[in-house]
Amino acid sequence: MxxxxxxxxxxxxxxxxxxxxxxxxxxxxxxxxxxxxxxxxxxxxxxxxxxxxxxxxxxxxxxxxxxxxxxxxxxxxxxxxxxxxxxxxxxxxxxxxxxxxxxxxxxxxxxxxxxxxxxxxxxxxxxxxxxxxxxxxxxxxxxxxxxxxxxxxxxxxxxxxxxxxxxxxxxxxxxxxxxxxxxxxxxxxxxxxxxxxxxxxxxxxxxxxxxxxxxxxxxxxxxxxxxxxxxxIGESTTVDNVAALHGFEEAAAWTGTRGLIRPEYIEIGKPGEITLASATMRGVVRHIHFRGSEWMVELEIGDIRLITYRSLEKDVLKPGDPVDILIHRAYLFNESDSWIMENKLKVDPMPVII
Amino acid sequence: MRRLWIGLTYAVFALLIVVPLVKIATGSLEDGVSGLLDALLRPEALHALMMTGIIVVFVTLINTVFGVMLAIYLVRAAWLHPRIKGLLNSIVDLPYAVSPVIGGLMIVLLVGPDTALGALLEGAGIKIVYALPGMVIATLFVTFPLMVREVMPVLQEIGSQQEEAATMLGAYSWYTFWKVTWPSIRWGVIYGVVLTVARTLGEFGAVLVVSGNIMNLTQTATTLVYQDVENFNVVAANGVALVLAAFSVGLLLLMEWAKKRKEVH
The missing domain is CATH 3.40.50.300 (P-loop containing nucleotide triphosphate hydrolases)
Known part of the structure; x- marks a missing residue:
């Protein structure tokens, strides 16, 4: 019908x-x-x-x-x-x-x-x-x-x-x-x-x-x-000061804008592990929790806290370990509007052609 | 100490219930079986028992139909404001709180022969007070809460979802009531009927005020017992009382059975 x-x-x-x-x-x-x-x-x-x-x-x-x-x-x-x-x-x-x-x-x-x-x-x-x-x-x-x-x-x-x-x-x-x-x-x-x-x-x-x-x-x-x-829908962390994150500086142009970041938008690796180094930022592992099929990792970048998941196949992290963090995208919103912003630094500004 | 309390409890129970019952039985048989039969076969005794029977039939029928309907409306009607529902709900209990004599008196004051309404009805040939209709109304007043109070909790417990399910399957209210609601409230209604019959058999105060206790006209079994005692006709009083007591015991057994069935469903 x-x-x-x-x-x-x-x-x-x-x-x-x-x-x-x-x-x-x-x-x-x-x-x-x-x-x-x-x-x-x-x-x-x-x-x-x-x-x-x-x-x-x-x-x-x-x-x-x-x-x-x-x-x-x-x-x-x-x-x-x-x-x-x-x-x-x-x-x-x-x-x-x-x-x-x-x-x-x-x-x-x-x-x-x-x-x-x-x-x-x-x-x-x-x-x-x-x-x-x-x-x-x-x-x-x-x-x-x-x-x-x-x-x-x-x-x-x-x-x-x-x-x-x-x-x-x-x-x-x-x-x-x-x-x-x-x-x-x-x-x-x-x-x-x-x-x-x-x-x-x-x-x-x-x-x-x-x-x-x-x-x-x-x-x-x-x-x-x-x-x-x-x-x-899905899991997410809300970040008040999203402009502080590497690759999302432009968000500062809209006052009062906050960001919503899903665990699957975040990639982490031990220092040097991620190839797109320019788009990453350094953070610290706060806690890790075993979730049956993967690790849930709590991260800290300055005063911003995020969560993500890490495969059991990769090296096990310990609380206090420094990690490189790449945030692929964030869902931004303010009083009047909402939109998705990709990490601007993922596009290498100076590509080296081999 | 504990034994003393247990003994005392049984003593009170015996004194209040068993001894009077035995006394009624022996008292009615004081002049032998023929004395009992004589007492019961007096024309006024037969008439009084018949009046009681007629009142039981009318009151039970009316109370069952309207009691069930009021219970359904009080529980199910969404169009009634909750506060009005609450008010109606408390008014239902009024007869519990008000003495039956006062209930009877209210009817006399409302439609008695000295009132405008009563005179008007009497002019139209309808006699209410000092006649059967008044006695039925007075007994209805006293027994009204019994059915409502039995059916309401059952309706609340089963909820409205089964009825809504029937509605969604295409059934209209009458079909839904008989096929879905009735099987669930049946034992509650039977329990209510038993209580109503028992209460009607024993009703004295309200009926006495309304009926005027006219022999062979508006006298019921209970008011006849009262009159026999007044006239020192103790054997006759005991005889009629025994009939009432026997009915009550039968009803109690029926009630126990209904209660068990009610719990099963």
Whole structure:
């Protein structure tokens, strides 16, 4: 289903949960609504579902305004955070619920439920009650139940929040495959960036009720449009006095400009190890932490502190070791603007041609 | 020392509950089984028990329907301001705090024959005070919190997500209520019904004030016991009391069973 949202707002009393959010979603896409808890993601989802009435704005499905359409008529499947399975019904009855409401003939219901139970790998559990299932199985039942009436849009509210970390990644992959196979437009809410990056075709970052940025995970990582997005996605350190860093002196031209530097933008080496010596600056290792597959290194350049990662294959550094530090790029921002600046000294001013 | 306290506790329990019950049973059989039957088969006794029965049926039906509805609206209605909800919530408990006699008196003062409203209704042929409607209303006043208080916590505990899930699957409110909400609150409602029936059987103060206690007309089982005692007809009083006590014990057993089922679900 093609979805368009224009100027959507929702207030609860004085509290503005959602403010002027607009976006469009193409048919068949899997969208992740990502943002901190209490940022309005769930409110957007509930308004799309019709469980909450917008204070202002329009919701259009296939170009038709559906604001006044009751949730029963919208043709949307909804997977709730805690699954909200009907606990007095078996797995079969849960999945069949939406079909019984539609008054489908019994044979058709049985056929559809069986095929969904097979699709979701719940065969053999048809006659169990939700209380007798594991978290992952309940999640699958909720998914099958939502899909049963053949909705055109699937909404998932924190679908993995109640599942322990180990099964979570397995289930993520499963869900992504399942949604691709069914080919249904889907929107899911999460506060976990790894989850959003891994599962979603496109991410919408929501903070304080506003849509900060919409794009593919790679676009958002590469070109964050706001400071919030830059800080929220990936790891980073904010540097107040960014002009003090070698290669970023030009930043001083904009007063009040600060820099955001990701660990992966930084290259370090023992003195003399980095060939682009002119672009490097000397710093000191403050701490090192073993992170399983690499070292996390805390650096100090004057009063600026940065973090980066170093491969286990390279020489192990010790706290207090002097190191050469090359910062490839920084994400600069001030009150009014934000942009990405490359290290100006990386381009050798006096190339020696051999 | 500890044994003394345990012994004392059991003594109080026996003195307050077991001894009166035994006394009622033996008292009613003082003149043998035939004496008990005579007491119960008096026309006024049969009529009083019938009145009690009629009141139980009306009160239970009305209290169940409106109690469940009020519980749902108090818990689920998002359109009610939380402060209004809080106010309504406290008003529900009012009958617990107000004496039933005062509850009955309020009805007499509102729609009694001496009031404008009462006179108007009486002119239209509707008698409320000193008639069955007033007795039902008075008993409703007393029993109102019972159902609401049983169903509200269950509704709060199950939350609204299952109902919302049903909505998203295309079910409208009536279907959702019967297929999703009802199975969850069922045992709470049954528990509430049992409490309501028990309370209605035993209601005395409010009914006495409203009914006027007219023999063969507005007399209920409890007010008949009161009158029999006043007339020193102790055997008859014990007989009717025994019937009421037997019903109560039966209800208590039913209540225990319902409570267990409620905890399971």
């Amino acid at each position: 093609h979805i368009e949202v224009k100027g959507l707002s929702k207030s609860f009393g004085d509290f503005k949960a959602v403010q002027d959010v607009s976006f469009g979603i193409k048919k068949g896409h899997l969208i992740g609504l990502l943002g901190p808890s209490g940022g309005g993601k769930t409110s957007i989802l509930r308004m799309l579902a019709g469980l909450e009435a917008p204070t202002a704005g329009d919701i259009l499905f296939h170009g038709k305004r559906v604001n006044d359409l009751p949730p029963q008529e919208r043709g949307i499947g909804f997977v709730f955070q805690n699954y909200a399975l009907f606990k007095h019904m078996t797995v079969f009855e849960n999945v069949a619920f939406g079909l019984k409401v539609k008054k489908l003939p019994k044979d058709a219901i049985r056929e559809r439920v069986q095929s969904l139970i097979e699709l979701t790998g719940l065969k053999g559990f048809e006659h169990r009650y939700p209380a007798q299932l594991s978290g992952g199985q309940r999640q699958r039942v909720a998914f099958a139940r939502a899909l049963a009436p053949e909705p055109q849009l699937l909404l998932l509210d924190e679908p993995f929040a109640a599942i322990d970390a180990k099964i979570r990644s397995e289930l993520r992959t499963w869900l992504k495959e399942m949604i691709e196979r069914v080919g249904i437009t889907s929107i899911f809410v999460t506060h976990d960036q790894d989850e959003a990056i891994e599962v979603a075709d496109e991410i919408m970052i929501i903070s304080k009720g506003r849509l900060e940025q919409k794009g593919t995970p790679w676009e958002i990582y590469k070109n964050p449009e706001t400071q919030f997005v830059a800080e929220f």
